[in-house]
Amino acid sequence: MKGRKKMERILNKIKEYNTIIIHGHKRPDGDCYGSQFGLKNLIQTSFPDKKVYVVGERSAFVDFVGQMDIISDETYRGALSIVVDTAVEDRISDSRYVMGAEIIKIDHHIPVNDYGIIRWVDTSFPSCAQMIAYFYYKFRDELKITLEGAIAMYTGIVTDTGRFRFRGVSELTHQLAGLMIAHGVDVEYIDGKLGIETLDMISLKGYVYSNFMTANGFVYLRMTRDIIEKYNVSDEQAASMVGLLGGIEGFPVWALFIEYPDEIRIRLRSNGPTIDQLANKYGGGGHAKAAGAKLSSWDEFPAFIKDVEEVVRVYKEA
Ligand SMILES: [Mn+2]
Structure with missing residues (x-):
């Protein structure tokens, strides 16, 4: 036993x-x-x-x-x-x-x-x-x-x-x-x-569903400070929205970029390729299908998107 x-x-x-x-x-x-x-x-x-x-x-x-x-x-x-x-x-x-x-x-x-x-x-x-x-x-x-x-x-x-x-x-x-x-x-x-959910959380969900962006095989949203403040939610509540972007057909990787005063924290998720190595490259880590990473500023954002697209490309070709 x-x-x-x-x-x-x-x-x-x-x-x-x-x-x-x-x-x-x-x-x-x-x-x-x-x-x-x-x-x-x-x-x-x-x-x-x-x-x-x-x-x-x-x-x-x-x-x-x-x-x-x-x-x-x-x-x-x-x-x-x-x-x-x-x-x-x-x-x-x-x-x-x-x-x-x-x-x-x-x-x-x-x-x-x-x-x-x-x-x-x-x-x-x-x-x-x-x-x-x-x-x-x-x-x-x-x-x-x-x-x-x-x-x-x-x-x-x-x-x-x-x-x-x-x-x-x-x-x-x-x-x-x-x-x-x-x-x-x-x-x-x-x-x-x-x-039971607060009206603020439901409203933020509406925002997330209406404003997510897509790249090749990658769905994401930039959760900026003004949005977090506008919807009156905690950082943790804002970060929990990553779940909304998962399970969309043709998009095996998804992420939420949460803007903090000194850095951008990424909640990265996958139901296909492993993404923990990518997270390691960006100062984070975690599990094969769920990881965290960070960017020091939005300047690094385009490079990160490119790297995710590459991970997805390799996965789809395998
Ligand atoms: Mn527990």
Whole structure:
């Protein structure tokens, strides 16, 4: 069984501590919330005498999953810190996690920093919330959850898998999502909550669809500062628009050029040629089909377009 020893050690630590504080990452997403609040619910429901807190930055779009606790530094005395869904120590939200007596890491990302005395890291899980659900499932004879926890875990599973569409989704993913439904999760309710978008975001989508440009096999958009300001979105929200340009017939590579004060950051995507080497050439890197790169100014823009066209040409000839 996957990670059995690690899970047993984690359960023992949970039993050992009276106060448990659960951290996630900065700018938390659905999986971060799902893992944090799912784990809180699991511990609190199974061991009602323990004090369990969830801390860190807030994310409005997943507010329905739960509300962050505000705790004093004093609370960390003799407490167990558990950090979920975070590979990079610097990204852990609420840096006070180090004040806990011991730290446990539960994550599904490729490890970057080896923090924590127990590290249960398994990159085969498509979401960290699925790890929490799996933990519950494996010890279900002694653990309990309520609907609240099931909603949290289901939300994490759904968001990190792009609603069950991404690589890594397996029979186990659906089994565990099914287990959450068995606990009363209303899939339509969650879909409705996650489907809510701000008017600004919808308007920006309209802009992206109306203003993208094309080269040979390449679709792109220049997301300039004035556009980001006009539509009143965060840089991160603006950057998320790259997904809109994917999957267009005849255009295996797409990108969003996001203008920052001192550089232009590129989100580069492909469903054909590998693009990580191209990203390396432009000060970036990443995966074969999803990478980041940067330009120091728009002067480099024409050369970048040419390089993408070349990558596409070579790919189509192969
Ligand atoms: Mn995640």
